[in-house]
Amino acid sequence: MTPAISIRNLTKSYEDTIALSGVDITIGDGEFFGLLGPNGAGKTTTINILTGLVRKNEGDTEIFGRDTVTDYRFTRSQVGISAQEFTQDWFFPLDRLLYFQAGYYGIPKEKAKDRVEELLSKLGLVAKRKARLRQLSGGMKRRFQIAKALVHDPKIIILDEPTAGVDVELRHELWDYFRELHKKGKTILLTTHYIEEAEMLCDKVAIIDKGRVIKEGTPKELTSQLGKAGITINVSDPGEELESCLKNFTYTQEDGRIHFTTREPEEALPDIINALTRHGCHIQRVVTTKSSLEDVFLSLTGKGINE
Amino acid sequence: MNWVGLWTLTSREVGRFFAVYRQTIIPGFISSILYILIFGFTLERRISTIDGIPYTMFIIPGLIMMNTLTNASSNSSSSMLQMKLLGQLPDLLQAPLSSFEISMAYIVGGTVRGTVNGLLILLVGITLGGISVIQPFATVGFIILVSVAFSSIGFLLGQLADTWDQLATLQNFLLTPLSFLGGIFYSIKMLPDWAQAASFYNPIYYMINGLRFTILGVSDSPPMTSFIVALIMTIGFFLAAVLLMESGKKIKQ
Structure with missing residues (x-):
């Protein structure tokens, strides 16, 4: 066409x-x-x-x-x-x-x-x-x-x-x-x-x-492709076997604060919560962060669109 | 041809000066009456006749020509510059109009204003100056021809100028002196030899005398010469204005 x-x-x-x-x-x-x-x-x-x-x-x-x-x-x-x-x-x-x-x-x-x-x-x-x-x-x-x-x-x-x-x-x-x-x-x-x-x-x-x-x-x-997105979950009792339970995800852990890196937080969230609850974690707080086109613009041009 | 586009832009150009007739039509009408009353009737006591024509009648073709050419040129020049400065030009340049169509609309707009003003002064001359026109059709034709020439000049200047100051400079230092020195108020036979010779290089001299011949039957220059000069000027400036528009210089980046 x-x-x-x-x-x-x-x-x-x-x-x-x-x-x-x-x-x-x-x-x-x-x-x-x-x-x-x-x-x-x-x-x-x-x-x-x-x-x-x-x-x-x-x-x-x-x-x-x-x-x-x-x-x-x-x-x-x-x-x-x-x-x-x-x-x-x-x-x-x-x-x-x-x-x-x-x-x-x-x-x-x-x-x-x-x-x-x-x-x-x-x-x-x-x-x-x-x-x-x-x-x-x-x-x-x-x-x-x-x-x-x-x-x-x-x-x-x-x-x-x-x-x-x-x-x-x-x-x-x-x-x-x-x-x-x-x-x-x-x-x-x-x-x-x-x-x-x-x-x-x-x-x-x-x-x-x-x-x-x-x-x-x-x-x-x-x-x-270019944005930085993620999910941060605070759990009260991470336990020792958390690593095997979350082996399919990319994450970093600092005591009870686990940060997952994913480009589509909304899509990944149910699986992560499932995995954590199956492991017996008690979820205290969930925060998702998703980058906007503004972030993409910033990362590509090195400046904001209004600069 | 985009005939509807051409008609629209032409009617806009004509409508524009009719919308402000107090600035575009009335002033020339009033100033011509004043010229006839002040210059004509007062000087007629000192200069009784030129070539057998009473002085008041003698100056009328010059006044017609002065009004015609100033109105024709200022319409197209100011309209083009205004379009540039008010940001209206993109509306035309982005529309499916050719450079020729845009040029034609501007030149016709100026021609109509020049002709309307010229004919109004002719009417003043007939009613106030008591002239009877010897060749009416040739007179109207000559007014239209000169209107086309000066509307083209105006369109050319409007494209070249970037500011009102530049445009005023071109009009005040070029068109106005040439008009006054073209023999509006006198016959060149009244001038010293060197000034007579200089007048032959002034194209407006031929226009004034050509019109004087069609109205009064007297002229300093041979009528055919006046007509040929007016025609060459018209064709030359029309082509120059259209080609400058076509090239896009001063209009497109």
Whole structure:
């Protein structure tokens, strides 16, 4: 099956700065894909090359198997972009701006009407339809950015920091909406500084640093491959034959405190408890620790995502 | 061609200046009336006629041309720079619009504003200055041609400029002096020889005189020369503006 987005060996440099040094990303049709990386890692440059804002030095960028440079009319019509930076406009009300946006994608006003109404309603902007952008709050501006990205009903949606600067309630509402879009079969490429967002929403994530993808996989794969997880159990009477009873597990023991190293604590926990209770141990306390994508990110890049 | 996209962007460009008509249409209208009242009626006592034409009537084609070219160029230049500075340009560059379609929309937007302003001053000239237009179709055609040329120049400058200051510098130190020195208020026959010779290198001189010929039937330059210069300028600047957009320099990284 032709991937929705295919990026191969993409390079880009600005004068003496190398922005991308061979990025490879493939995103399947209908996938929810997260692109994570610290500031300046190359996320926005990758997106901008894909959408025609920035010219690449080398490499291939394709949307549904068609080149984004030579076949730009097709590829751009498939993509809707919600940019991180807010657009400003001094002249026109919100609904008119949405009609303009639809028009740029070849959809005349009469055909765009239902879609514009649906998006204004869905994103809570009906009361502000005649307002100018400068009159909106940050959260409303963010919702407008998303409406603008969706007005031509694209198959691929690129969300560049879509919840940056919004309150928790709106963030959760937007997450629900993104899930709904994903369920409808949209391919979504998300860049975010909120690791939790990527962990909760994405089927797959790629971690990009210094212009290169350094790891790719499902959030679960990444945390289990690279994360550090474990279970700490305090028992009152460990006894002398504990070693034979726990021979199938990796653990360290310090008196009554036993620490098990496992990548999937939830899966290993029942077996461990079974083994301990069969041995006659009296369990006093159980603590599970599981690493997050943030830990994976930290271990791969040596820094937090917001650094 | 993305005809709907082209139409949408063009109507946005035209709608934009109509939305702020107090800034884009009324000022030229008022200043032209003032020019006619102050310069025309006061100087007419000292300069009775030029080439047999009363002075007030003589300056009207120059005023039309000045309004046409300043409005045409400032529409496309300010709109392009505004798009850049307000972060609206990505909306166009990421849409399935070609560079040619984007260029056309901006140039048509400036052309409409230049033409609307030019025709309004012509109306002022007819009602207030008492002129009767000798070649009405050629007059309208010439106003449109010059609007295309200067809208293209504006679009070129809008792409090149990164700040309002740069844009104002280009307009104030290039377009305004060339317009005033092109013979809006005088015939070059009134100038010393060296200044007459210098005027031949000013393309706006040919435009003002070409329009003067279509309206009043008098001109310092041969009408065909004026038309050819205007046409060459229009084609040259149109191509330069479109090709700069196509190259993406100053627009794309």
